[in-house]
Amino acid sequence: MITWINDNPMVVMISLAVLAGVFLVLALVLLVSWLLARRGRRNERFDRVGAERDRIDLELALAEQTGRLRIIRELHEVAVHDLAVIINQADGAQYAAAEDPSAAVRAASVISEAAKHTLADLRRVMTVVSDGESAPDALPDIPSRAELFGLMRESGLGVEFTETGTPFELRPGAELAIYRILQESLRNALEHGGKGTQATVGYTWTDVGFQIRVDDDGARNALRQAGQDPNLVARGSAYDLDADLSALTTVASGATMTEMRERTELFGGVFVASLEPGVGFSVSATFPTLRYHNGIHGVNLSS
Known part of the structure; x- marks a missing residue:
C-alpha cells in the first residue's frame, strides 16, 4: 500500500x-x-x-x-x-x-x-x-368615600385619609369623575402592591380648585412580604440620579391610567402618575377651577 x-x-x-x-x-x-x-x-x-x-x-x-x-x-x-x-x-x-x-x-x-x-x-x-x-x-348611585375605604380595607389595603381646605359642592359629573379616580387608584395599589400595602389619600380644596392624591408603598410592602426590612434595604441600595430621572420622566400607561387621565382632563385638570423608586406608586389629579369649570372651551359656569 x-x-x-x-x-x-x-x-x-x-x-x-x-x-x-x-x-x-x-x-x-x-x-x-x-x-x-x-x-x-x-x-x-x-x-x-x-x-x-x-x-x-x-x-x-x-x-x-x-x-x-x-x-x-x-x-x-x-x-x-x-x-x-x-x-x-x-x-x-x-x-x-x-x-x-x-x-x-x-x-x-x-x-x-x-x-x-x-x-x-x-x-x-x-x-x-x-x-x-x-x-x-x-x-348612577355614587357610593360614599367611607364605603369605598371600608371595602378596600376588607380586601387587605390599608387606607389613611386627610383633607385640607373647605369643600364646595360638586356637580354630579365631577363628583363621579373624582370617585372613579379614587377607586381605580386604590384598586391599582392593592393589585400591584398586594395585601398589606398602605395607601394615603389626600383631598386638598382651594376657593375654586381641588386636588386628589393617592400614594402607596407597594414596593416597600413587597419587601415586607419577602421578610426583609424596607428601611435596611433602602439604606443598603441608594437610588441614584438616573433612577430618580427615570421615575420623573416615565409616563405610566395602560387602560386604567388612560381612563383616569381622560376623566381628569374632561374637567380641565392635570393627571400625573409616577413610580416612586423604592417606595411605591403615586397618582394625583389636580383641577384648578373645578368649582366653575365645565370642561368646554374654557367656559365657566360662574357667569
Missing part, C-alpha cells in the same frame, strides 16, 4: 483534493442547513412575539375603549337626570306663572343653570369618542 502511494503521488494528491472538496461541500451544506433552520426558528419566534404583542395591543385598545364608553355612559346618565329637572321646572312654570309671575322667573333661572350643566356634560361626551353606547335612564 505504501509502495503504491509512493509510486502514484499524483493520484493520491488528486484523491485527497477530491475528498477535501467533498468534505467542504458537505460542511457548507450542513452549515447552510443549520443557518436556515436557525433563521426559521428565529422567524418563528419573532412571529410568536409579534402575535403576542399584537394581542396585548388589541386587549389594551379594547380596555381603553371600554373605559371611554363607561365615561360616556355615566355622563349620559347625568345629562338625562338634568334634562328631567329642566322638563319638570318648565312644566311647573307654565302653571305657576298665571298665579305668581315671580315663580316663572325663578323657574327660568333654574332651567338656565341646569341647561348649562347639561350642555357641558353632553359636549364632554363628544370629546371622549364620536360613537356612543345605549345607557339606562337612572342617575
Whole structure:
C-alpha cells in the first residue's frame, strides 16, 4: 500500500483534493442547513412575539375603549337626570306663572343653570369618542368615600385619609369623575402592591380648585412580604440620579391610567402618575377651577 502511494503521488494528491472538496461541500451544506433552520426558528419566534404583542395591543385598545364608553355612559346618565329637572321646572312654570309671575322667573333661572350643566356634560361626551353606547335612564348611585375605604380595607389595603381646605359642592359629573379616580387608584395599589400595602389619600380644596392624591408603598410592602426590612434595604441600595430621572420622566400607561387621565382632563385638570423608586406608586389629579369649570372651551359656569 505504501509502495503504491509512493509510486502514484499524483493520484493520491488528486484523491485527497477530491475528498477535501467533498468534505467542504458537505460542511457548507450542513452549515447552510443549520443557518436556515436557525433563521426559521428565529422567524418563528419573532412571529410568536409579534402575535403576542399584537394581542396585548388589541386587549389594551379594547380596555381603553371600554373605559371611554363607561365615561360616556355615566355622563349620559347625568345629562338625562338634568334634562328631567329642566322638563319638570318648565312644566311647573307654565302653571305657576298665571298665579305668581315671580315663580316663572325663578323657574327660568333654574332651567338656565341646569341647561348649562347639561350642555357641558353632553359636549364632554363628544370629546371622549364620536360613537356612543345605549345607557339606562337612572342617575348612577355614587357610593360614599367611607364605603369605598371600608371595602378596600376588607380586601387587605390599608387606607389613611386627610383633607385640607373647605369643600364646595360638586356637580354630579365631577363628583363621579373624582370617585372613579379614587377607586381605580386604590384598586391599582392593592393589585400591584398586594395585601398589606398602605395607601394615603389626600383631598386638598382651594376657593375654586381641588386636588386628589393617592400614594402607596407597594414596593416597600413587597419587601415586607419577602421578610426583609424596607428601611435596611433602602439604606443598603441608594437610588441614584438616573433612577430618580427615570421615575420623573416615565409616563405610566395602560387602560386604567388612560381612563383616569381622560376623566381628569374632561374637567380641565392635570393627571400625573409616577413610580416612586423604592417606595411605591403615586397618582394625583389636580383641577384648578373645578368649582366653575365645565370642561368646554374654557367656559365657566360662574357667569
